[in-house]
Amino acid sequence: MSTPHPRRGNTRQRIQDVALELFSERGYEKTSLREIAEKLEVTKAALYYHFKTKEDIVISLFQDLAKPCDELIAWAEGQPRTLETKLEVIRRYHEALRSAEPLFRFMQENQAAVRDLSIGETFKARMLTLFGLLKEDDAELTDQVRCITALFSMHAGMFAMQTLEGDPEEKRRAILEVATELVTAANPPSRRRPARPDSAQTASS
Amino acid sequence: MSTPHPRRGNTRQRIQDVALELFSERGYEKTSLREIAEKLEVTKAALYYHFKTKEDIVISLFQDLAKPCDELIAWAEGQPRTLETKLEVIRRYHEALRSAEPLFRFMQENQAAVRDLSIGETFKARMLTLFGLLKEDDAELTDQVRCITALFSMHAGMFAMQTLEGDPEEKRRAILEVATELVTAANPPSRRRPARPDSAQTASS
Amino acid sequence: MSTPHPRRGNTRQRIQDVALELFSERGYEKTSLREIAEKLEVTKAALYYHFKTKEDIVISLFQDLAKPCDELIAWAEGQPRTLETKLEVIRRYHEALRSAEPLFRFMQENQAAVRDLSIGETFKARMLTLFGLLKEDDAELTDQVRCITALFSMHAGMFAMQTLEGDPEEKRRAILEVATELVTAANPPSRRRPARPDSAQTASS
Amino acid sequence: MSTPHPRRGNTRQRIQDVALELFSERGYEKTSLREIAEKLEVTKAALYYHFKTKEDIVISLFQDLAKPCDELIAWAEGQPRTLETKLEVIRRYHEALRSAEPLFRFMQENQAAVRDLSIGETFKARMLTLFGLLKEDDAELTDQVRCITALFSMHAGMFAMQTLEGDPEEKRRAILEVATELVTAANPPSRRRPARPDSAQTASS
């Protein structure tokens, strides 16, 4: 009873793992269920025992990601809309990305494919909510761009991670720093300098 | 001699146009040659008269984009590596993106597909060159991230363009402003705060 | 549960049968998988469940042929290299061809197609081994040609079978007789040549 | 007037040459008109100026071969049906094959393809006529096989040529010798059988 069926109830999980790996590595469309099944040494039909469709696998993956995000949003909505809160949102999002990195890489690199995948909308909606949490209600265009850039810079971080040299943790810290900076710049503390990091009198205007 | 496509000589161009449109709209993998052909009211085989493979179509599209980019790189390499030059690089790149917007959206949204498309490497290499032009040789990690973010923010601008409200030209200007800011911050003018956005007096120059 | 092919488990075998029939009848290249599938009343895709490629079907066919041949070679290699052995090789090969006749006809008539079919080499190699078993190590050119002709005459027998009139079994016997004669002639025992046409004095000139 | 159009009226010939080369090298079905055209550095359409169809090219090739064959047949039919004549037929056929070697290799290796190529019948017919010239009218089965084998041994010679070591001319001579022997054996003159393997008393029965 050792080798024959060494994996018992964890097949569903294993499918998700392998699927995510392949999706993010080779792309959603180019990854076939056959490949997934082969890598798992099961039949394609076995996948269908656990998931109704290919899309269903993605959805299930996405739900794992969604939870931390939703919690973050829920938390933020209970907080005062201060810069402090926003920076904490960035920090937490940055942290959330860590655990969901492959999935985010997948989302990032397969936008076109994801778009008509039913979760596309959901995903975009969540990004917009997050964006709404970061920006002031009446923020100028430039500040809005700053906030979007902050979010995207963390996603795109994946590219940075591959490209830049250096210790991964340090790189992550640098990314967080830049994102923080952008959000800070987008949220001028009160009246002075509507949209510049700090930088007293001279800035934009 | 009017009705049935009077053998206009512009078919190749029309293929490129339609292909780019569909690729960027529905994704590379999900766009079939049949679709392209149907939209053009020609046969699939006609596409093969003009392009050797599906990939060849993408390559041809990419070459149109490559030229402005290469010119920009060539120009920049003949300039002194000053902040002024770098900001001009950003400006010109921003401008280049305007004319190649759909193609960039395609690149951005189909990274996974593009990756093993032979031009994937080329594209990445070009990004790295551009990145090298923007950053100082011994730049800190944070500054490097700033430069990358500047580049990506312009690409991601496509998302911003769809999301944000407002006049397209104004949005573009806002995106350029943020990118400029990031590069400026990444290139501290001399002694004061080697890599921080602020730096009051100097920045506005 | 009767009418629509009740999922008999013999589909693989049936594919091979039909494929061999069509390949040898209409040629490898001219036989499309569609035709095979249609004749079997299954879908093309069904073929791909059983064989990875079209070439794979040929390979599988060839393996059935290869076994008797390999056994023959193995047997012969364990025997003394006498004329007796060689004639027995001819006899057995002649017998082996009987069961593999359609396949040999296919090989014979589709040499060009078979050549770049991966088994091409294998096939040729086997012929060479057989040839090596029939001829003396230091045989004269003429004797070598005799041996090759003996082998080929049995293959080409397929043509003879169609052309000549008469009882199939008698025709087969005639073919065997000529092949035997050729090999005998090619192996003069030393001084007495049991089966050399005649011609002591003249032949060797 | 040198380089621009260096080849004037010889295009038709050049098509035939290249076609024969490719057909016999890669097989009829696997050789596309595109390949032929490319090798000639003309367009496919140019081929259609000179030949009505792909098959037409083969037919034209075959006609070049047919002439020597027909002449041979015509000559033979004017001769007495003696062994001497038959051996001369073999000799001349052997000679004819020399100049038509590639075409014969093509015929030999693409039988399946040639079969439904309209010339298939013609070709077979000619073989049968030749066969009829070699054998006695009331020949025994074994003798008939000898004659067929003689013919085929010369065709199959192509395989022998590649396989055997030695000087090409010597190999050719060896092939002719074996063919001659077979025909001689198949034509016992009545009482003296110059080349009958054995069997004085029995053969004449």
Place this chain on the structure above:
DNA sequence: AATGAATGAGGGTTCATTCAT
């Protein structure tokens, strides 16, 4: 919990051929 066998739709690609110029 999973397999074996199959399907229908569609993929990209190649072919021989046509025809106006």
Place this chain on the structure above:
DNA sequence: AATGAATGAACCCTCATTCAT
């Protein structure tokens, strides 16, 4: 004498999916 542009049919192959077992 040859080209440029195109077609229609067919090709091999792969996919996501189904279903009886």
